[in-house]
Amino acid sequence: MMHLADSAPVTNNLLGSEADSQRTMYPYVTGTSVIGIKYKDGILFAADMGGSYGSTLRYKSVERLKSVGKHSVIGASGEISDFQEIMRYLDELILYDNMWDDGNSLGPKQVHNYLTRVMYNRRNMFNPLWNSLVLGGIKNGQKYLGTVSMIGVNYEDDHVATGFGNHLARPILRDEWHENLTYEEGVKLLEKCMRVLLYRDRSAVNKLQIAKITDEGFTLSEPYSLKTFWDFNAFNNPTLGAEGSW
């Protein structure tokens, strides 16, 4: 999302004219947490479909999980239009890779490293892509899961999350994740995390998708909702016992 950095009249100072330089100064429409985990046969992702305009829950059907080539999946949080730009880069990357038609293909590790370079390069131009990305996949039986931030910080792990997910989902994953999760157990674990996020993250919406990638390929679930229970006393009267609150 572009924003006019300097809408004041054209000033020619020592730094030169910046009148036509546009950068993302802050994000406009954003998606919240994405979670990714390794499981027995591949990688699972979960993300809700909300698109927030500031703190307004403006859009309700934003797909934030996409496949990249045959072996990889990307999940994005942060500025939605920047994610769309990233998808243009990746689709072109995969197109040119396929055009070689030589039996070689980019795997999740390669795509992740590519994104790392793109993100860090953009932040060095003081024009970052305002996203936290999760990238995972499987190629030749080799599972891969990693993340990149808007300034290029990147790492691999068995389970990763962005934004609020780092605070609310990963502690649960650290306790309950293990290498031999079945698909059903993996989805159950992701839903447990997503439910916590739904309760505590104000930008989360109750409409989510699960993405799965295995050696057999990529599947994205239809959007669905989680069962919730709002009749706890603390929900009915949230300020009770919160001293000094109104």
Add this chain to the structure above:
Amino acid sequence: MFRNQYDTDVTTWSPAGRLFQVEYAMEAVKQGSAAIGLRSKTHVVLASVNKASSELSSHQKKIFKVDDHIGVAIAGLTADGRVLSRYMRNECINYSYTYESPLPVGRLVVQLADKAQVCTQRSWKRPYGVGLLVGGLDESGAHLYYNCPSGNYFEYQAFAIGSRSQAAKTYLERKFESFMDSSREDLIKDALFALRETLQGEKMTSSICTISILGAGEAFHVLDQETVQRLINEFEVVGEEPPADDEAAAPDAEAAAPDAAEGAAPDQGAAPMDI
């Protein structure tokens, strides 16, 4: 002086549909000292003959490491070979910076061929006068390619270029069917024997040849001179006699080796392809 009126620049066709300047560049490859390459499922061996231009000088380097998984052997203008090697090194480094993984060999070879092709279609350029044997390993296995000045490239099981390379090709043609399952040592051995064929009576010593290898779990490297001499002694690859092959299933074929080599001696091997 000139062969005809159609060879004064690269982009002029002859009425017979030929580009003479490109063909002359192909000839430059045949002038250079021989380089050979062969591969198994997992390994590639590149070898070359070292020719010093004078008693007082040392020989020029003809085998270059491009990356851990790619090496080249050249025949022709060494200076052009070095330029192209540098280009290949650059491509490999840039690829691994972006993708943190090795550049597929086939793709590098296509890029190299495209670079050579451009020189055959620009009036202010000249073709590269060098042939490159590119050996490499990637996720689809071991590969050996030959890139020539015309911009063509071919994949081979085994190949030889440079002066008197026809003799080595004859040797390789006779034996290549077993190369796929060859051990690393047997591959080196066949490289030495094939190389000897191009020597035409000269004594095989470690000082007149360079041997290099790459493969699964083995980064590209040039064997040091002591190792090469040890292998030459071990395999008895010295004299004129036919190769003392232990797995000589066909002794007749072995005996025919020097004859075949002599028959093709004046290096009249046809160009490896029609341009």
